[in-house]
Amino acid sequence: MKRLQKAVVFAELANKLAEHGSWCGETHMQKAVYLLQGLTKQDLGYDYILYKHGPFSFDLADDLTGFRADGIFKLRPRPEPYGPTLVATEAAERLRSVFKITSDRFREPIQFVASAVGNKGVVELERLGTALYVTLEDLSRRSVEDRAARLHELKPHVSVTEATEAVKQIDKLREAANTCAQ
Amino acid sequence: MQEGGIQSAEALLLARYFMYSQVYFHPVRRIYDHHLKEFLEAWLSGGKFSTDLAEHLAVTDNEVTAAMLGAALDPTRRGHAHARRIVRRDHFKVLYSRNPQDVDVNPESGQAIFNAMSEQFGPELFHHDRYSQKGGSQDFPVQAKDGRIVSSMLLSEALQHLPLVSIDAVYVDPAKRDEVKAWLSSRRAEIIKPKEEAPA
Numbered sequence: 109m110k111r112l113q114k115a116v117v118f119a120e121l122a123n124k125l126a127e128h129g130s131w132c133g134e135t136h137m138q139k140a141v142y143l144l145q146g147l148t149k150q151d152l153g154y155d156y157i158l159y160k161h162g163p164f165s166f167d168l169a170d171d172l173t174g175f176r177a178d179g180i181f182k183l184r185p186r187p188e189p190y191g192p193t194l195v196a197t198e199a200a201e202r203l204r205s206v207f208k209i210t211s212d213r214f215r216e217p218i219q220f221v222a223s224a225v226g227n228k229g230v231v232e233l234e235r236l237g238t239a240l241y242v243t244l245e246d247l248s249r250r251s252v253e254d255r256a257a258r259l260h261e262l263k264p265h266v267s268v269t270e271a272t273e274a275v276k277q278i279d280k281l282r283e284a285a286n287t288c289a290q
Numbered sequence: 291m292q293e294g295g296i297q298s299a300e301a302l303l304l305a306r307y308f309m310y311s312q313v314y315f316h317p318v319r320r321i322y323d324h325h326l327k328e329f330l331e332a333w334l335s336g337g338k339f340s341t342d343l344a345e346h347l348a349v350t351d352n353e354v355t356a357a358m359l360g361a362a363l364d365p366t367r368r369g370h371a372h373a374r375r376i377v378r379r380d381h382f383k384v385l386y387s388r389n390p391q392d393v394d395v396n397p398e399s400g401q402a403i404f405n406a407m408s409e410q411f412g413p414e415l416f417h418h419d420r421y422s423q424k425g426g427s428q429d430f431p432v433q434a435k436d437g438r439i440v441s442s443m444l445l446s447e448a449l450q451h452l453p454l455v456s457i458d459a460v461y462v463d464p465a466k467r468d469e470v471k472a473w474l475s476s477r478r479a480e481i482i483k484p485k486e487e488a489p490a
Contacts, residue, residue, distance in 0.1 A: 170425055178422065191429045207487045
């Protein structure tokens with residue numbers, strides 16, 4: 109996928125997340141893109157590692173900065189707790205008319221992810237993202253308990269109860285994503 | 291950081307921006323990087339520095355400089371073209387560089403121009419240099435005078451408007467520059483106009 113096609117996808121994602129009440133800071137975008145790739149099987153080409161606040165892609169962080177340099181996104185400063193909001197600019201809107209096919213192809217997956225996580229804060233997104241990470245990390249690890257234990261092992265500040273809840277939510281979202289795709 | 295230090299942070303970040311935009315990404319420095327990389331790729335065995343420690347350490351600036359001079363003077367040696375450009379200071383020159391009006395139309399205008407030029411005149415005459423600043427943010431927590439923690443971007447107008455480094459330039463063989471420039475000047479607007487996405 110070309111760089112500007114990705115910009116169109118992220119602009120649409122940022123808009124939809126905001127519509128669903130998201131703060132839409134960089135961390136929110138990181139997690140939303142991870143879920144977009146992992147739940148809806150839309151490959152945007154980003155490799156994620158498990159980092160301080162869950163799955164994180166350095167390439168995505170670089171691209172988001174690059175898009176700001178190109179005027180496709182801007183930062184809107186906001187009071188704490190999460191830092192500035194990423195806002196798509198008019199340039200992003202113009203690109204959307206050029207990349208209509210990409211925009212159309214991603215409309216439903218983006219809507220799905222935005223409605224699933226748009227109202228969630230960074231703490232919840234960290235849990236959900238990590239739950240998906242442990243699920244995809246080893247597909248033979250099927251039981252909720254095993255995956256919750258793994259999540260708790262990787263992120264000890266997430267209790268086993270919270271981890272179990274996050275894994276169950278991810279299972280529901282995966283099922284819903286599969287249903288949408290059919 | 292405390293609020294009293296915000297101007298020092300502004301100064302530091304602005305100084306870094308100027309270092310990048312005026313020094314590290316100066317077009318002549320960048321094009322010499324390109325010629326050097328191309329020369330090394332042609333000259334080094336397998337196009338890369340050896341990963342054997344002794345062999346790696348045996349190649350110093352002296353070996354590279356001597357090889358470059360030798361290659362510059364002898365057209366039969368590997369890497370001659372780029373070595374000659376460095377030694378004779380006959381480096382590629384800027385044909386096109388990022389312009390805000392063009393970026394508004396197409397954020398990848400440099401790529402569009404490079405593609406069109408390469409197709410018309412041959413790719414060996416051109417080099418496309420594209421770089422956008424990676425990561426890093428001017429947003430960090432600051433302790434305000436009343437003890438509250440606030441975003442640096444809320445406290446500082448300067449940080450809100452701190453530019454990001456983005457390089458998008460096309461270089462051309464100086465021998466062809468005038469011809470290519472004349473060809474480009476009447477077609478630039480058409481070339482950079484983004485083409486609507488076609489079905490896969």
